[in-house]
Amino acid sequence: MESREDYLAAVERIAAGHGPVAVDAERASGYRYSQRAYLIQVFRRGAGAFLFDPITIGDFRELQDAMVDEEWLFHAASQDLPCLREVGLVPTRIFDTELGARIAGFPRVGLGAVVEQLLGITLAKAHSAADWSTRPLPQSWLVYASLDVELLPDLRDALAATLDEAGKTQIAQQEFHAVLNRAPKPPKAEPWRRLSGMHALRGQRALAIARSLWEARDAFAQETDIAPGRTIPDAAIVAAAAAAPETRKDLSAVKAFTGRASRSELDRWWAAVEAGRTTEDLPKLRGRGEPTLPPPRAWADRNPEADRRYKAARAAVAARAEELDIPLENLLTPDTLRTVAWEPPADVSTAGVGAALEALDARPWQVEETAARIAEAFVAAGQDDGGAAPASS
Template identity: 65%
Template sequence: MAEFRVIETRAAFESAVEQLSAGTGPIAVDAERASGFRYSQRAYLIQMYRRDAGTFLFDPPAIGDFAPLEDVIAQEEWVLHAASQDLACLREVGLDPSTIFDTELAARLLGMPRVGLASVVEELLGIKLAKEHSAADWSTRPLPQSWLTYAALDVELLVDVRDLLVERLAEKSKDGIAAQEFESVLHKEAKPAAAEPWRRLSGVHGIRHARNLAVARSLWVARDARAVELDVAPGRLIPDASIVAVARSLPRTKRALADLREFTGRASRSEIDRWWSAVEDGLATTELPAIRVPSDAPPPPRAWASRHPDADARLRLAKQAVADKAEALVMPVENLLTPDHLRRVAWRPPADTSERGIREALAALGARAWQLDATAQIISVAFVEAEQSVEDASASAS
């Protein structure tokens, strides 16, 4: 088995750039982060493969400036699996493709039953990939050879997978659809930072009192600041469940905090003074958070039937129509149309519910042209049927 070396010196990097420049065809790209271990989502290993060039494993922290590589490959097609997961950390080091082929997304559009890289490789190439290091701490140095072998295999087969998917997409007349989806992924804007990121605490939505929320907020802020300082994943200090448990119980002394059985985590006792100070701040603040945050999102659909039967009927009938269309096209319904888009137009339909009006409403939400062609007319018909069904039900009741 070949032994892989990490490219971490300028000389080795420049040599790799030359070899990749001389290669042929698309470039397979992957990145490994240290999610769950480090605070940042930076790449700690970037893998590339190109025919007639070979496989290259780059150490981003050691290399720093990737501009010479970007200059020679930016205009080539990059092949990634689940590109949306890696584009941000690649762009962080200055690697930004102009064209991509997303093998995971292509597999979804083709209706393949399993779309993880190992499953796609096995179905298309008959090769089994081991995934034992997928959740490893890639900030580890030096990286073990077994990890490097795993990382190399993630890109060495990707171009072959891409070629077979291109053929299947053309056979199913889905190549144009795929091109639109790849462009959408490539140019999708990053979500703006949340105004109150502490509200993403798992379990915090079950807290109904402002003082308890203030304690949760204070502990989250203290944990986040310490996590940034140490460059460690926040949950490795104290987990979300511990913060929520403290916020629910509102301990009144440091001793009571330390005695709380649900207050766990590797730093829960070693940094008890830090956490108690945060609890005190939360207990004392006069700037209490709102219990509910205004949102333009529709309420949960389970509540529509009794309070908003018209919206419930629109969603129910349109959802079934879109599901039937997805089945006919042999692809997951969420790839045919983003479920949130359908919920929003069902909850607050445009004044014009003709096919044209539905197209405009969905396009404003970000639906692609092929999605509009496939769904706008059937949603319009479903809305008409929904209106009639509500009228019939009202007439029967009276």
């Protein structure tokens, strides 16, 4: 749908349909700088499937009003919710078939695998990594995009029955609610440090050049709405920073300084190199991001007590995950378990550990399934140390 007239007619049909509303969005990750939606698909029983072009439609308030009180169906909702919010499409209830499949214990949770397992239908995923900013979109892509939502209501019903039989409906609902209400991650303090190959650079000056080039590339990518890596790749930035060229000609001569914009925007890149070569604001050799825990492999030396707590608690949580037939990372995120093991609550009891888990945004079902086991593991690890009081409920 591209015209307002067709869009409004589609909204009327969707409003007149029945049951939950299946929603999907296609972005152009890897091609464009933005993560905006370039196609939005909607299907509802009794209405049919509709494909909307958000670039031309712009304002989706009528569609939002028509769907806001209904359950929205997604496969991997966390991927689509941000770009849908950008255009004003915000659900109040969701059912996520990808997350539901994880909770159900399915070995593979991609859309094609879950559809095949529950509905016996084989889906082709030929266009999943396509450049959806392309206009006009090929007909084969539109057919693929339509199928992504047309099967979701049947898939939702089959998966809901599976979850109900396993006694996991409440677990799934808590997880869906958490996805819907999860706050976006704060931006990285120094995102340029995530350049691939940064470990090869030596010295603050090389880091300063890399930072300056990354910032210039990011600004250019944002201006042109092109994925940064499609202008000059990370390897080109690292190569230029390592070479520390003294002139524009020297930069041009760096063989590894490649990319589709490496020559057409050479003046831009040279200005960035020169800024990095002359700045007095040299970056520290180590990042200044948010404090993070050391990797668990280093715990035995740096904090032996935490290492014993972590290993004991992880084994206990892993055993419960196997009993529930739920992936370990869904029963309790690794970061949550590591954090509470590194700095346990003063009250190492089921209640004390449970409160610590809640403070780290663990859901009620996760606290119920893990708090007592973690507390017992901490106590056992403490007794191995010759200390710690016994846990209590």
